[in-house]
Amino acid sequence: MKVLLINGSPKKAGCTYTALKTVAEALEKNGIYTEIFHVGTAPIKGCMGCGSCSRTGSHQCITTQDTVNEAIMKAKEADGIVVGSPVHYAAASGDITSFLDRLFYAGYPMAGKVGAAVVCCRRGGATAALDQLNKYFTIAQMPVVSSNYWNMVHGNTPEEVLRDEEGIQTMQLLGENMAWLLKCIEAGRNAGINFPEAQPKIRTNFIR
Numbered sequence: 001m002k003v004l005l006i007n008g009s010p011k012k013a014g015c016t017y018t019a020l021k022t023v024a025e026a027l028e029k030n031g032i033y034t035e036i037f038h039v040g041t042a043p044i045k046g047c048m049g050c051g052s053c054s055r056t057g058s059h060q061c062i063t064t065q066d067t068v069n070e071a072i073m074k075a076k077e078a079d080g081i082v083v084g085s086p087v088h089y090a091a092a093s094g095d096i097t098s099f100l101d102r103l104f105y106a107g108y109p110m111a112g113k114v115g116a117a118v119v120c121c122r123r124g125g126a127t128a129a130l131d132q133l134n135k136y137f138t139i140a141q142m143p144v145v146s147s148n149y150w151n152m153v154h155g156n157t158p159e160e161v162l163r164d165e166e167g168i169q170t171m172q173l174l175g176e177n178m179a180w181l182l183k184c185i186e187a188g189r190n191a192g193i194n195f196p197e198a199q200p201k202i203r204t205n206f207i208r
Contacts (some may be wrong), residue, residue: 001032001033001045001078001079001080001182001183001186002032002033002034002035002073002078002079002082003024003027003032003033003034003079003081003082003124003178003182004034004035004037004070004071004074004078004080004081004098005020005023005024005034005036005037005081005082005083005084006036006037006039006082006084006099007036007037007082007084007200008039008043008084008085008086008092008093008096008099008100009084009085009086009093009096010093010095011086012038013158014157014158015086015108015120015153015156015158015160015161016029016085016086016118016119016120016155016160016194017038017084017105017154017158018086018120018153018158018162018200019084019118020036020084020118020163020164020172021022021036021151021170022081022172022175023082023116023118023171023174023175023178024028024036025175025177026038026171026172026173026174026175026176026179027032027157027175027179029174029175030176030179031176031179031181032080032108032179032182035074035078037067037070037071037074038068039066039071039095039099040066040067042065042066042067043066043095043203044066044067044094044095044096044098044099044102044204045063045065045066045090045098045102046098046101047061047105047106048062048063048100051135052200053105053106054055056105057111057207059072059076059106059107059108060072060106061087061102061106062106063102065100065106065142067099068099068102068106068144069106071099071103071107071110072107073207075103075107075110075113076106076107076108077183078113079113079114079182079185080113080114080115080116080118080145080178080182081113081114081115081116081137081142082109082115082116082117082118082159082166082174082178083096083100083115083116083117083118083133083136084118084119084120085087085117085118085119085120085123085130085133086119087119087120087121087122087124087125088129088159089125089168090118090124090129091125091129091132092119092129092132093204096133097132099165100133100136104136104140106138106176107138108139109140109198110137110141110142110145110193111140111141111142111198112121112141112185112194113142114143114144114145114178114181114182115134115136115137115140115142115143115144115145115184116132116137116144116146116151116152116174116178117130117133117137117151118120118152118153118171118174119133119151119152120152120153120154120155120161121154122153122154122155122156123154123171124127126150126152126154127150127152130150130151131171131178134163143181143185145174145177145181146174146177147171147173147174147177148169148170148173148194149166149167149170149171150170151171151172151174152167152170153163153167153168153169153171154167174199
């Protein structure tokens, strides 16, 4: 089993990475392979809603100048996805927002994969950013993993994050819980319990 951890911070080895690495270490201890994927520092273009990914059936975005398509292919092979972001103005970073808009719109169907969000902030706005990120999972039929507190750490540097003992414990337990859920899903699948069959999406508009 594999979990893809997406670092939505422009800093490759900053506070968000420190939180994700803690989650990854707990997963690895439980026999789950992990990969931390950095979105990078190049501009991430927002989704244009052009529909090219759906029309061609490629599950690839027509925009190729950034790392989104690479992440789509990695997500396809993953059993779980953890998204990490710094808190910018009480929200997830602009880069990870544009990144996830396209990943979930164009990407391989995510239903049945396990998801979790992690946020890192200096002081406030973490719960709002966490709620924003969790919405990607819940619209995609992904079981969402929790911990013994909301999935956040506090600190302005990686060293400060490591001093946030409660936050670090939250990340460790998140990894433990995700490993447990992944193993439960695998055990169910081996026993013949499969994910519910997909249904055609019903869409209703409020303006006619």
